[in-house]
Amino acid sequence: MQYMKSGFTLIELLIAIAIIGVLAIIMLPNLISSQKRSYDTGAIMCAKSLQTAQAISFVDDKTYLNFSGEPAAVLELKGNLDQSCRNQNIYFKDRSSTNSLSYTYTFDIWDKRGSATITVTPTNVTTNSIGATPFSSTGVGGTNFP
Structure with a gap:
């Protein structure tokens, strides 16, 4: 009686590893961009x-x-903010002019782990608008909400 060896050859194993590697290369950028989008959200x-x-x-x-402005007013505004702003990775820059605060304001907000700068006005929230503070992965150009 003849005995047959069962199992995979070296070539079959290398092909399987190559397929897994190609799939990982394809999926990794999508996973990273999904994570950045969640930080932007x-x-x-x-x-x-x-x-x-x-x-x-x-x-x-x-x-x-x-x-x-004055510290009491700043504390009042911070007191009305949601917990989502109390993240150490969220930065903001106030681009408002003190002369126009009776009718408008402009803030730029970003998460340093994300990829976009969010501009806030009384009527709009936009992403990467013209004139916005440049995105910084280190928070340069902005400060945290304490």
């Missing part, structure tokens, strides 16, 4: 929260608050 949530906090300020005080 967190920054958008913070932007909407900031928009709501500014609306509350406008109803109460008839003006929008500036983060470079």
Whole structure:
């Protein structure tokens, strides 16, 4: 009686490993971009929260608050922000002019792990708009919400 060896040859194993490697190369960029989009979504949530906090300020005080203003006003605005803004990776820059706070404001918000800068105005939340603070993966150009 003849005995047959069962199993895979070296060539078959190498082909299987090559196929797995090609699939990993194809999937990895998609996974990384999905993760960055989720961080950008967190920054958008913070932007909407900031928009709501500014609306509350406008109803109460008839003006929008500036983060470079008096400390009590800044604390009031921060008190109305959602937890999504209290992330150490979320940065913002206030581009508002103190002369125009009676009718408008402009903030840029980004998550340093994401890929987009979110611009917030009283009527709009946009991504990567012209004139926005350049995106920074280190937070340069912005500060955290404490």
